[in-house]
Amino acid sequence: MRQVLQLLTVLLFTGYTGIAQDLANKIPENALAVASIKSDQLFQLFPVGEFNNSALGHQILDGLSKRTGGNYKSIADAGINLSSTLYYYYQKTDSISYNCFLIPLSDAGKLEALFNDTTRMKIKQLGKIKFLTTSGENLIMWNNEMLYVAHGSVSPYFFNDSLTASRYGIRPLPLNDDDYNEIVVDSAATMEENADTSATDVTIEAPEQEDTMYDTPPPVEETAYTRASKEQQTIKDSIAATWIVRYSLDILDKSNPSILNNPAYLRSVDKDALGSFWMEDLQHIYSGYLPYNYMKYTNFLNGYGSINARLYMDKEHMRITGEMALDKDKADAYRKIYNKKLNKKFLKYIKSDSLIGFMSYAFDTQSYLEELPKIFSQSYGSFGEEIDLGGDLLSLMLDEKAIARVVKGDALILMTNLTARESTYTTYVYDENYERKDTVQTKMETLPDILCMFSSDDTRLIEKLLKYGISKHRVHFENNIYSLYHSTKNPFNLHILLKDGIVFMGTSLTDIEQINAGTYKGNLNKQQKDLLLKNNMTMFFSPKNLHDRMPVTETGNMSETVSKLLGNSGNVYLKSSGIKGNYISAELTADVPNNQENALKYFFSLFNDITKPQ
Amino acid sequence: MFKIKLFIILLIIPVFLSSCFEVIEEITLGKDGTGTMALTVNFSQSRTRIAAIMLTDSIHGYKVPHKQEIQQEIDKTVALLNKMPGISNVKSTADFTNFVASIHFSFKEVANVNHLIRALLEQYKVESANIPTYNYNKDETRFTREYTYSGDVRTQFNQLTNRDREIFNNAAYVSIFRFESAITSYSNKQARISKNQQAIIQRLSITDLINGRANISNQIQLSK
Numbered sequence: 113m114r115q116v117l118q119l120l121t122v123l124l125f126t127g128y129t130g131i132a133q134d135l136a137n138k139i140p141e142n143a144l145a146v147a148s149i150k151s152d153q154l155f156q157l158f159p160v161g162e163f164n165n166s167a168l169g170h171q172i173l174d175g176l177s178k179r180t181g182g183n184y185k186s187i188a189d190a191g192i193n194l195s196s197t198l199y200y201y202y203q204k205t206d207s208i209s210y211n212c213f214l215i216p217l218s219d220a221g222k223l224e225a226l227f228n229d230t231t232r233m234k235i236k237q238l239g240k241i242k243f244l245t246t247s248g249e250n251l252i253m254w255n256n257e258m259l260y261v262a263h264g265s266v267s268p269y270f271f272n273d274s275l276t277a278s279r280y281g282i283r284p285l286p287l288n289d290d291d292y293n294e295i296v297v298d299s300a301a302t303m304e305e306n307a308d309t310s311a312t313d314v315t316i317e318a319p320e321q322e323d324t325m326y327d328t329p330p331p332v333e334e335t336a337y338t339r340a341s342k343e344q345q346t347i348k349d350s351i352a353a354t355w356i357v358r359y360s361l362d363i364l365d366k367s368n369p370s371i372l373n374n375p376a377y378l379r380s381v382d383k384d385a386l387g388s389f390w391m392e393d394l395q396h397i398y399s400g401y402l403p404y405n406y407m408k409y410t411n412f413l414n415g416y417g418s419i420n421a422r423l424y425m426d427k428e429h430m431r432i433t434g435e436m437a438l439d440k441d442k443a444d445a446y447r448k449i450y451n452k453k454l455n456k457k458f459l460k461y462i463k464s465d466s467l468i469g470f471m472s473y474a475f476d477t478q479s480y481l482e483e484l485p486k487i488f489s490q491s492y493g494s495f496g497e498e499i500d501l502g503g504d505l506l507s508l509m510l511d512e513k514a515i516a517r518v519v520k521g522d523a524l525i526l527m528t529n530l531t532a533r534e535s536t537y538t539t540y541v542y543d544e545n546y547e548r549k550d551t552v553q554t555k556m557e558t559l560p561d562i563l564c565m566f567s568s569d570d571t572r573l574i575e576k577l578l579k580y581g582i583s584k585h586r587v588h589f590e591n592n593i594y595s596l597y598h599s600t601k602n603p604f605n606l607h608i609l610l611k612d613g614i615v616f617m618g619t620s621l622t623d624i625e626q627i628n629a630g631t632y633k634g635n636l637n638k639q640q641k642d643l644l645l646k647n648n649m650t651m652f653f654s655p656k657n658l659h660d661r662m663p664v665t666e667t668g669n670m671s672e673t674v675s676k677l678l679g680n681s682g683n684v685y686l687k688s689s690g691i692k693g694n695y696i697s698a699e700l701t702a703d704v705p706n707n708q709e710n711a712l713k714y715f716f717s718l719f720n721d722i723t724k725p726q
Numbered sequence: 727m728f729k730i731k732l733f734i735i736l737l738i739i740p741v742f743l744s745s746c747f748e749v750i751e752e753i754t755l756g757k758d759g760t761g762t763m764a765l766t767v768n769f770s771q772s773r774t775r776i777a778a779i780m781l782t783d784s785i786h787g788y789k790v791p792h793k794q795e796i797q798q799e800i801d802k803t804v805a806l807l808n809k810m811p812g813i814s815n816v817k818s819t820a821d822f823t824n825f826v827a828s829i830h831f832s833f834k835e836v837a838n839v840n841h842l843i844r845a846l847l848e849q850y851k852v853e854s855a856n857i858p859t860y861n862y863n864k865d866e867t868r869f870t871r872e873y874t875y876s877g878d879v880r881t882q883f884n885q886l887t888n889r890d891r892e893i894f895n896n897a898a899y900v901s902i903f904r905f906e907s908a909i910t911s912y913s914n915k916q917a918r919i920s921k922n923q924q925a926i927i928q929r930l931s932i933t934d935l936i937n938g939r940a941n942i943s944n945q946i947q948l949s950k
Contacts, residue, residue, distance in 0.1 A: 535773075535774060537773060537824070538824045538826060540900075542902070542927065545924065546902050546925035548752070555771065557774055
């Protein structure tokens with residue numbers, strides 16, 4: 113396993129020359145998940161020469177040199193083609209699941225040189241294909257063009273079926289010692305009899321132990337049960353090893369229908385993306401993990417289709433875009449729910465130049481209440497009628513239109529500032545004879561100022577609630593502003609104002625007073641304006657503004673790492689613009705600060721800052 | 727609405743609110759060996775943080791208990807203490823505004839306290855070798871607290887994430903012993919004696935206790 117891990121580390125940073133070869137056509141048509149990284153783009157952002165001289169580069173090259181007895185000066189010496197695309201995929205059958213990596217090679221000889229002499233002795237060859245089993249579940253296989261790393265896990269349910277188990281020479285575990293001392297069937301022979309003889313004729317030895325040193329465990333008395341259990345495991349490992357080799361040979365040797373026939377996968381591919389990810393619909397994957405008996409409970413992800421995502425990195429941004437497919441009913445329902453824009457009146461209360469963060473959303477409350485029961489009834493297929501009935505009852509009780517007048521469904525939450533506030537706490541003083549006396553002391557605490565707003569065409573209910581609070585002495589009312597002071601349930605002071613069809617809630621009395629008086633001055637920039645108005649859901653966070661607005665006393669207490677991290681990070685945005693086609697999409701963007709060359713180097717520097725020992 | 731609340735809370739807790747708490751142990755011992763003990767845990771300095779945490783279900787992967795659950799645990803401890811031989815007048819207080827909890831009880835002899843600590847550790851399934859043992863020799867009027875540091879607490883502490891360890895950074899431990907007669911000598915020089923010479927106090931940081939940098943053993947000789 114260690115060898116596999118080392119190899120994979122190298123993979124991320126290797127390959128440079130050679131003809132572009134796309135290995136996607138080797139990924140089986142029915143793979144459940146595929147991920148890829150374009151190494152040429154990766155090394156445009158972080159040139160190989162620079163990587164070799166970086167701390168991580170040195171670490172990897174030194175490790176390789178030490179392990180192989182060679183003298184590696186460049187990551188390109190590992191023989192992997194880095195002007196191509198590396199793939200990972202996941203495939204599952206009822207008996208085994210495979211996690212596999214496909215890596216184009218520029219020089220298979222250089223790759224073989226990575227193995228030490230002992231390991232090299234264990235390499236097996238079938239025609240142009242060479243392979244190495246590092247344990248029962250892991251396999252490394254290569255030819256001149258590609259390296260294939262596979263990890264297979266046998267399904268725990270597969271051998272639960274006694275008929276299947278006996279076919280592979282696996283007997284039920286004994287309940288007492290005598291049961292297992294009966295005639296022992298030659299499991300290897302049984303396997304051979306049952307083996308699929310049409311498959312390539314490969315002999316697989318029992319899996320080897322990994323060359324890792326373990327502490328000697330205390331001696332355990334071997335019972336018939338533990339002995340039988342160990343034997344079973346050996347048989348299972350041996351079966352898995354056989355399957356993995358056959359499966360891998362099939363991938364390398366033959367031309368099978370590939371994932372390129374899957375339109376949903378093709379949608380995930382973008383030539384400009386550094387990396388991409390695609391996953392078959394969740395319902396399909398989720399059901400695959402459950403035994404048949406539980407299948408009836410697995411409908412709750414019904415209607416949600418495949419997921420895809422892409423990663424882009426350039427000089428100014430790091431961007432991740434993602435999509436999830438929906439079936440027609442769900443897409444129609446969400447389209448109605450997302451048919452709402454943020455109240456434009458909110459925008460005049462945003463101060464972009466000093467803002468620490470915000471979050472906004474715009475949903476149509478009426479559609480939400482009307483569509484929700486339908487979404488639920490779709491998800492709970494076996495209880496569809498009951499859910500449908502419940503939905504109708506809910507509709508009968510709720511007046512969706514009336515609710516939508518009170519809470520229209522759009523909201524904006526701003527983190528505007530940080531304020532140092534004096535707070536009291538109880539502690540003790542001791543007199544000269546060490547008798548304890550309770551005392552109240554004060555300290556300064558930095559708290560964020562939050563300003564929330566949501567639209568409401570009918571504020572009567574909210575007013576009634578607040579007036580009830582006044583009558584119970586929980587709410588203080590003055591100059592149109594309702595105030596709730598901090599308590600155990602509410603760590604902040606909260607001031608509420610109902611104005612112009614907007615409910616304002618803020619922790620800063622000054623902000624609310626200015627809004628009430630009409631003197632609050634916002635200064636929204638175009639980027640944030642577009643972000644808010646063109647999307648149904650957004651988030652924004654400025655680590656630098658947070659750092660800049662933090663009192664010196666607070667930054668002094670903060671560790672250097674956190675302080676540096678906040679001070680050197682660019683803005684982060686998240687947005688979702690609702691339904692396009694039958695897909696719901698979201699995008700995360702992180703700005704690269706001016707002092708950084710590009711997104712990849714920026715993230716490397718952040719990573720170095722975080723992991724640097726204090 | 728719930729998600730918004732959670733978003734705000736999660737943003738606030740780690741960045742803005744520092745944590746700090748103190749644990750106070752007080753023993754008042756009579757000449758005949760009977761006495762009272764009080765244990766107080768005061769989170770008042772961190773009350774904004776705790777109030778914010780208590781609005782969430784979990785933090786850093788730990789479940790946040792509700793007020794009722796905390797009260798139930800305290801009540802359970804009181805019930806257990808009431809059953810202990812030699813222990814009486816068990817009373818507890820819990821202030822959920824300032825986040826201060828305390829437990830008081832009387833004992834017939836300090837050995838009862840030793841049993842009680844073991845029973846409590848057992849109830850909460852805490853395996854620790856760092857348990858102080860109290861002893862009072864009536865004839866020689868000598869009170870001792872024996873404490874042997876073992877590294878297992880430090881090992882467990884080091885297994886916590888940095889973020890979780892920070893909680894203990896400013897935590898303080900105060901121990902006060904009060905007697906009816908004057909203290910003539912004491913072995914722990916980190917402790918301080920009162921003006922009337924009938925009480926002794928020791929303050930230290932909890933991280934020093936965890937890391938074995940502070941010793942709370944003390945042998946106190948009282949006048950006859």
